[in-house]
Structure formats: structure tokens, C-alpha cells
Amino acid sequence: MPKVTKKIKATEAQKKDSSSKNKILKDVSRTLGTKDILANDFNNLEAVKNDLSDFFKRYGFSQLETPIMEKAEMFKNNFRRDVSKELYEITSDKGEKLALRSELTQGIIRAFMDHNLNETMPQPVRLFSLGPVFRQEKLQSSRYRQFTQINAEIFGENKPVAEAFLIYTMATLCEDWGLDIEVQINSLGKSECQKEYRNKLISYYKERGNRSKICNECRKNLTKDPMALLDCTEKECLNLAEGAPQIVDFLNEESREYFQKLVEYLDELGIKYNFNPRLVRGLNYYNDTVFEFWPLADNGQPQYKYALGGGGRYDRLVEKISGQEISGVGMALGLERIVYKLKDKNLILFPQPENLIFLAQLSERAKLKSIQIFEELRKEGFNVRNSFVASSLKKQLEEAKQLQTRICLILGKKELTDDTILLRDMDSGMQEIIPQKKLIKELQKKLN
Ligand code: AMP
Numbered sequence: 001m002p003k004v005t006k007k008i009k010a011t012e013a014q015k016k017d018s019s020s021k022n023k024i025l026k027d028v029s030r031t032l033g034t035k036d037i038l039a040n041d042f043n044n045l046e047a048v049k050n051d052l053s054d055f056f057k058r059y060g061f062s063q064l065e066t067p068i069m070e071k072a073e074m075f076k077n078n079f080r081r082d083v084s085k086e087l088y089e090i091t092s093d094k095g096e097k098l099a100l101r102s103e104l105t106q107g108i109i110r111a112f113m114d115h116n117l118n119e120t121m122p123q124p125v126r127l128f129s130l131g132p133v134f135r136q137e138k139l140q141s142s143r144y145r146q147f148t149q150i151n152a153e154i155f156g157e158n159k160p161v162a163e164a165f166l167i168y169t170m171a172t173l174c175e176d177w178g179l180d181i182e183v184q185i186n187s188l189g190k191s192e193c194q195k196e197y198r199n200k201l202i203s204y205y206k207e208r209g210n211r212s213k214i215c216n217e218c219r220k221n222l223t224k225d226p227m228a229l230l231d232c233t234e235k236e237c238l239n240l241a242e243g244a245p246q247i248v249d250f251l252n253e254e255s256r257e258y259f260q261k262l263v264e265y266l267d268e269l270g271i272k273y274n275f276n277p278r279l280v281r282g283l284n285y286y287n288d289t290v291f292e293f294w295p296l297a298d299n300g301q302p303q304y305k306y307a308l309g310g311g312g313r314y315d316r317l318v319e320k321i322s323g324q325e326i327s328g329v330g331m332a333l334g335l336e337r338i339v340y341k342l343k344d345k346n347l348i349l350f351p352q353p354e355n356l357i358f359l360a361q362l363s364e365r366a367k368l369k370s371i372q373i374f375e376e377l378r379k380e381g382f383n384v385r386n387s388f389v390a391s392s393l394k395k396q397l398e399e400a401k402q403l404q405t406r407i408c409l410i411l412g413k414k415e416l417t418d419d420t421i422l423l424r425d426m427d428s429g430m431q432e433i434i435p436q437k438k439l440i441k442e443l444q445k446k447l448n
Contacts, residue, residue: 109321128150153329
């Protein structure tokens with residue numbers, strides 16, 4: 001009797017177990033606004049990262065990586081327009097208000113202070129960083145909720161040479177990559193210039209006939225942040241912005257000279273730019289310079305909605321986070337947008353490895369031997385590929401073709417017994433059987 005009870009119990013437990021095992025998750029679709037990056041795009045993404053990192057390193061920038069989560073206050077208090085709507089907030093087990101970073105800049109400034117980099121690094125301090133950022137924004141094309149930025153920041157340089165360098169970097173690399181862009185520049189002056197300008201803008205948008213035309217969002221922003229209206233992409237708001245007062249008319253002498261100097265630097269560096277009096281960027285912590293990189297469409301028109309990156313001078317932001325008067329300039333580039341644009345233009349940055357050799361095998365024993373041969377070739381410096389798991393020769397040859405290999409080596413039962421290997425030249429289709437001990441010499445001869 002006790003045995004039976006035990007059996008019944010076991011069956012129930014099993015039932016329970018199997019029902020939970022069989023439960024299929026109902027919704028495993030990708031989260032809105034996120035993206036899977038597959039091999040082709042990934043290669044370009046890596047190439048763009050490498051080119052930018054390499055460029056920055058040559059100019060003395062040090063790389064740093066900061067956490068994806070930071071204190072929410074750091075983002076909320078730092079003037080990102082719409083930040084309260086777009087921030088992904090988290091409460092920690094200790095009740096701390098944290099946020100997934102919506103930009104890299106704040107974390108970089110915090111790390112710069114935490115590690116006393118101003119004292120320990122060569123001046124001006126140059127840092128770059130890359131990684132994912134998260135914004136809960138309206139879903140539109142080329143606008144994700146998780147995307148990758150690469151940032152470069154310069155602390156302790158109060159001359160426009162800092163901005164000029166950042167603009168130069170992106171302009172040069174876009175040229176190298178074959179991407180046509182138009183650099184947009186503007187000056188937002190100092191706080192005092194912006195104060196007067198804001199009042200003028202409010203009056204302009206409140207004028208009869210204007211207020212009724214602006215979108216609801218802009219109406220809400222008008223008194224709080226009138227410069228945000230210049231950044232709105234609604235058609236009517238764009239039209240109105242055309243006739244709005246321009247900040248350039250409100251710059252004080254110092255800001256005017258500063259901007260003039262920046263323009264001179266850009267001219268000397270041979271960088272073409274467009275002075276855009278309506279460029280304010282979606283952040284309101286900038287003073288003096290702001291800039292953006294707009295890709296050009298096939299008809300040569302700049303595409304402001306798909307900006308590849310942007311930046312500016314943010315002395316006030318550094319002061320706000322660090323409590324110290326240290327000047328700061330930075331830019332953030334959107335890697336997915338750059339990669340999308342490269343794809344759109346059929347540009348492949350990641351070069352296919354040259355002189356690839358594919359090692360195919362045809363039996364369980366040949367698989368093991370081929371690992372040994374593979375290692376010998378790899379250590380000799382050959383660019384060798386293999387698919388150890390595959391058993392069908394047809395599939396292996398298809399893979400070799402897809403990889404555009406120059407030479408395919410085939411190890412079958414017969415070759416295994418004879419200590420030979422079949423060498424096939426993929427271009428000419430010629431095949432020959434050679435002793436395994438002569439393989440390296442033979443490959444060197446063929447590939448040179
Ligand atoms: P921002 O930090 O807003 O100045 O953005 C800098 C760059 O990041 C932009 O020019 C875009 O290339 C990219 N970017 C900004 N927001 C998004 C987004 N939601 N999705 C994809 N890329 C973005």
C-alpha cells in the first residue's frame with residue numbers, strides 16, 4: 001500500500017512538472033524600439049567603432065567604460081529636453097532612484113570627477129567611450145529605444161579648437177567611409193545671451209497667428225523652454241521657425257568672437273559647414289558652439305531627421321555635476337544610424353579577409369585530424385576556416401564558396417590513410433593530392 005501512495009504522488013509531481021515544462025511563453029517578440037544586429041551589420045558596426053577608436057587614440061584620447069545604470073538625478077537635473085518622459089527609471093533594493101543612461105556624457109563626467117582625472121591625466125583631458133543608451137521615445141524610423149553611441153569629450157580646453165577637432169574627426173572619417181554629410185554649426189552664446197533670446201522667442205511665438213499654428217507639445221514648452229520649439233520637426237512648427245528671431249543677433253562680444261574663431265579653425269582645416277541659426281539640439285545644457293552631422297540624401301538634400309551625431313560646448317553641465325568650473329566639449333555619434341547609412345549606400349567597411357583557406361573533412365576520424373591540421377596552419381599564420389560540425393561535403397563546399405575562399409583542402413578517408421590531403425584551387429577548379437607534410441610549403445607557394 002505505501003508503495004502505491006508513493007507511486008501516485010510521483011505521478012502527480014511528474015504531471016505538475018511536465019505541465020510547467022510544456023508551458024510556452026506567450027510573447028517572446030522583440031521589445032519595441034530594440035534591434036538585433038546580425039553578422040553583416042555587425043561587421044560594419046565593428047569597423048566604424050574601430051576607425052573612430054583608432055582616430056581618437058592617435059590624438060591622445062583614453063577610453064573608458066562607465067556603468068549602464070547611474071543615479072537618476074544625474075540625468076533629470078541635467079537639462080535633457082523630454083528627459084522625464086524618456087528616462088527608464090529603476091528603484092534599487094535600497095530605494096535609490098536609478099536610471100538606464102540616456103546619454104554617456106553624464107557618466108563620463110561623474111567618472112572624471114570620481115577618479116580625479118583632472119589631476120592625473122595630461123591636459124586637456126581627452127576621453128572617449130562607447131556603449132548602449134536607452135531612451136523611451138516615440139517610435140519612428142531610425143529612432144530606437146536602445147541604441148549605441150560613441151562619445152568623445154574634452155575637459156579643460158576653453159578655446160574653440162576643441163570643438164573644431166571633434167567636427168574635424170567626424171568629417172574626416174565620413175569622407176574616408178564614403179558618406180556624404182553636411183556639418184551644421186551654430187552658437188547659442190552664454191547664459192545671459194540665451195536669457196534675452198528666450199524672451200524674444202516667447203514674444204514671437206505668442207504673436208497673433210503664430211500661437212495657433214504651433215503643435216500641442218510646443219505650446220506646452222513655450223514659456224518653459226522656447227528654444228525647444230526650434231527643434232520641433234512638425235511641419236507648421238518648422239515653417240514658423242524659419243521666421244523666428246535668430247540667436248546670432250543676441251550674442252555678446254565674447255561669444256561672437258568665440259564663434260568667429262571656430263569658423264576660422266574650420267576654414268583652416270578645410271571643413272565645409274553650414275551655418276544653421278536654428279540648430280539648438282535636443283539638449284539645453286549647451287553654451288556657445290553646437291554642431292550636428294546630417295547625412296545627405298541621394299538628391300543632395302541634408303536629412304536633419306537622421307542626424308548621425310552632434311555635440312557642443314557644455315561648460316555648465318560639467319559645473320553642475322562636478323561643482324567645479326572646468327570647461328567641457330563633447331560629441332555623441334549614433335552608431336546604428338551610421339551603419340544604416342553605410343548599408344543604404346552599399347558601403348562595406350569591413351574588408352573580407354584575403355587568401356582564405358577552407359579545411360573540409362569527410363569522416364569522424366578525419367574531423368579529429370583536421371583539427372590538428374587546422375591548428376598547424378593557424379599557427380603558421382594562414383587565414384584558415386573550418387566547419388567541424390558539418391559532415392556533408394556539399395555543405396562544406398557551399399560554405400567555402402560563400403566565404404570566397406581561395407583554397408579548399410579536403411581530408412577524406414583515403415587521404416587520412418595515405419597521409420595526404422586534396423588541395424582545390426577555388427578560382428581555377430584545379431585539384432591535386434599532396435602529402436600532408438608538404439602542405440605548408442605548398443600553400444605558401446600558392447598564396448604568394
Ligand atoms: P543626442 O545624444 O540626442 O545628441 O544624439 C546623438 C546621436 O545619437 C544622434 O545624432 C543619432 O545619431 C543618435 N541617436 C539619438 N537618438 C537616437 C535614437 N533614438 N535611435 C537611434 N539613434 C539615436
